[in-house]
Amino acid sequence: MRLASHPKYSSGGSERQMDLIGQYLIKKNVDVHFIINKTNKTHKKIEEINGIKVHTIGKPRDYKIYRNRKDFFQIINGTDSSLFYKHLFKYDFDIYHLSGADFITGIWAFYSRVIKKRKFVFTAVSILDCEKNGFGWSKTTNQVYKYGIQHADQVVVLADYMKKEMYKNFKINSIVIKSGHPIPNGVIKKDAPPMILWISRLTKLKYPDLFIKIFEELKDLNANFVLIGSGNYMKNELIKFSKKYSNFTYIPGVKQYIDNVYYAKASLLISTSSIEGFPNAFIQAWMYKTPVISLNIDPDNVISNYNLGFHAKGNFQKLIDTIKDLIENPSKIKDISNNCRDYAIANHDIEQTSKQYYSLYKKLLH
Numbered sequence: 001m002r003l004a005s006h007p008k009y010s011s012g013g014s015e016r017q018m019d020l021i022g023q024y025l026i027k028k029n030v031d032v033h034f035i036i037n038k039t040n041k042t043h044k045k046i047e048e049i050n051g052i053k054v055h056t057i058g059k060p061r062d063y064k065i066y067r068n069r070k071d072f073f074q075i076i077n078g079t080d081s082s083l084f085y086k087h088l089f090k091y092d093f094d095i096y097h098l099s100g101a102d103f104i105t106g107i108w109a110f111y112s113r114v115i116k117k118r119k120f121v122f123t124a125v126s127i128l129d130c131e132k133n134g135f136g137w138s139k140t141t142n143q144v145y146k147y148g149i150q151h152a153d154q155v156v157v158l159a160d161y162m163k164k165e166m167y168k169n170f171k172i173n174s175i176v177i178k179s180g181h182p183i184p185n186g187v188i189k190k191d192a193p194p195m196i197l198w199i200s201r202l203t204k205l206k207y208p209d210l211f212i213k214i215f216e217e218l219k220d221l222n223a224n225f226v227l228i229g230s231g232n233y234m235k236n237e238l239i240k241f242s243k244k245y246s247n248f249t250y251i252p253g254v255k256q257y258i259d260n261v262y263y264a265k266a267s268l269l270i271s272t273s274s275i276e277g278f279p280n281a282f283i284q285a286w287m288y289k290t291p292v293i294s295l296n297i298d299p300d301n302v303i304s305n306y307n308l309g310f311h312a313k314g315n316f317q318k319l320i321d322t323i324k325d326l327i328e329n330p331s332k333i334k335d336i337s338n339n340c341r342d343y344a345i346a347n348h349d350i351e352q353t354s355k356q357y358y359s360l361y362k363k364l365l366h
Contacts, residue, residue: 004093013280014099014125024354101129105148123156130165158278180353194267202231210272286344289337
């Protein structure tokens with residue numbers, strides 16, 4: 001079996017998932033290929049990383065420009081879609097698997113289903129992927145994306161609430177395969193004073209500015225606040241702000257898997273995001289016994305139903321009060337921590353979730 005996938009970013013939750021799934025598939029003798037757009041001049045055309053063959057093509061993609069263009073061929077040029085065709089014609093893959101809504105979704109569906117007569121799997125990674133125009137793209141981009149998901153051999157979502165939205169908006173019967181992560185071994189030791197962690201890509205939808213406001217409300221707590229974020233949004237502001245306080249640290253992104261060190265040390269993970277699917281950060285935190293304190297997001301109500309932290313339901317003051325109460329009463333965190341670990345192992349073991357993808361691929365090919 002040969003699998004082709006296209007990570008859109010150099011780092012991110014869906015990209016990490018495909019990497020983890022790829023590592024599992026390699027053990028099953030699947031030939032795994034990632035096809036990525038060039039992000040810097042040092043990228044090699046093809047290299048093998050941890051058993052995955054990585055193909056680098058084209059030029060860096062300007063998402064803000066091409067997604068709002070109305071002319072089909074301008075979008076083709078802006079996404080280097082023609083290069084995908086030229087490159088993929090060199091190879092014969094059995095499965096084409098794409099994660100995350102994009103114009104490229106339609107391109108891959110057409111290429112794999114119509115031209116190559118192969119199987120195409122799409123995974124929706126955000127609730128916006130399940131909405132008719134969740135991203136505010138041009139009509140052309142939305143039509144091509146819609147074509148892609150409606151012509152997929154299988155659409156996968158990360159949670160039940162996403163499955164409902166996918167059917168409501170596109171009449172697609174998707175299946176749920178949860179995100180997964182490796183189960184960490186060894187003793188988990190938390191920092192003292194406690195660490196309050198925020199970790200994500202720096203984008204407007206993640207609202208890193210709210211973590212600054214949280215700190216300003218709680219800066220007198222006996223705790224260290226750590227914000228880890230890749231990207232340039234608010235980067236300069238964060239650098240300046242972090243220099244003012246000894247208990248606020250800004251780290252401009254960490255390499256994949258090194259962030260587990262921070263999840264392990266943190267007492268709380270804070271989420272200020274307005275839109276998600278099922279955040280990988282939540283799963284990683286829970287694996288390391290770290291409760292999630294979320295302002296807006298509680299996918300399938302698991303935080304509330306399984307006592308995995310606190311969902312403020314948009315109430316910022318309740319978020320502040322809860323963080324303060326937990327830090328001042330660490331025994332309450334300890335009570336929640338074991339729930340987090342037990343839930344994560346039972347529902348998000350990467351070995352089990354990857355096995356579901358492997359079974360799906362085999363089913364589509366037979």
